[in-house]
Amino acid sequence: MSYEEALPEAIKVALNKLTLLPTYGERSASRFLYNLLKLPVDKRVEVVKALEQAVQTIRPCAECGIHTSAEVCTICSSPKRSKRFICVVEEPQDAFAIEKLERYKGVYHVLGGRIAPLEGISPRDLRIEELIDRVEKYKAKEVILATNPNVEGEATANYIAKLLRKHFPDLKITRISYGLQFGSFVELADELSLEKSMENRKTL
Numbered sequence: 025m026s027y028e029e030a031l032p033e034a035i036k037v038a039l040n041k042l043t044l045l046p047t048y049g050e051r052s053a054s055r056f057l058y059n060l061l062k063l064p065v066d067k068r069v070e071v072v073k074a075l076e077q078a079v080q081t082i083r084p085c086a087e088c089g090i091h092t093s094a095e096v097c098t099i100c101s102s103p104k105r106s107k108r109f110i111c112v113v114e115e116p117q118d119a120f121a122i123e124k125l126e127r128y129k130g131v132y133h134v135l136g137g138r139i140a141p142l143e144g145i146s147p148r149d150l151r152i153e154e155l156i157d158r159v160e161k162y163k164a165k166e167v168i169l170a171t172n173p174n175v176e177g178e179a180t181a182n183y184i185a186k187l188l189r190k191h192f193p194d195l196k197i198t199r200i201s202y203g204l205q206f207g208s209f210v211e212l213a214d215e216l217s218l219e220k221s222m223e224n225r226k227t228l
C-alpha cells in the first residue's frame with residue numbers, strides 16, 4: 025500500500041487546506057493537524073469552533089485595519105484615544121503588542137505588510153494612500169513608524185517618512201528604535217524593550 029492510499033482522505037484534505045496559510049508548508053500543516061488530533065474529541069471541537077467563530081466574525085477595522093468584530097474597532101471609536109497620533113504597524117498583531125503595554129493613547133494604522141521587492145510586494149500593495157488620507161483628515165500631529173526593526177521594516181519606514189514629509193512638511197514623524205534589537209519583530213518583542221522603544225522614539 026502506498027502512502028497516498030494509507031493516508032485517510034480527511035487528513036489529506038485538511039493538510040492541503042492548511043497549506044493555504046501564508047508561510048505554512050507541509051511541515052507546519054502536519055504539526056498543526058496532528059497536534060489537534062492528539063486532543064480528546066471534545067477539545068478538538070472546542071478549538072475548531074473557536075477558530076470558526078474568529079474566521080467568521082473578525083474583519084479589518086474600516087479605519088485603522090486592525091482586527092475587530094465591529095465595523096470600526098474599539099480603539100478608533102474610543103473618545104479617549106487621540107486620532108492626532110497615528111502609530112503605523114505592519115500587521116494587526118503588532119498593534120495589539122503595543123496595546124498590551126497600556127501606555128499608548130493614539131490610534132493605529134495597519135499597512136498590511138512591508139515593502140518586499142523580492143516577494144513582489146510594492147508600496148501599492150500596502151495601505152499607504154489610506155494613511156495619507158487619515159493624516160489629512162485628522163490633522164495628525166505625529167506619525168510613529170513602528171514597522172519591524174529589520175531591513176524591510178526600515179526600508180518601509182523610510183519610504184513612508186519621505187512620502188509623508190512631502191505631503192505634510194510640519195508633521196512630526198518618529199521611528200521606534202532604542203531597545204529593540206535589529207532584525208527582530210515588534211510582535212515578538214518583550215514588553216520592556218517595546219515600551220522603551222516607544223518612549224525613546226526618535227524624530228526622523
Ligand SMILES: [Zn+2]
Binds near residue numbers: 086096098099
Ligand atoms: Zn480601528
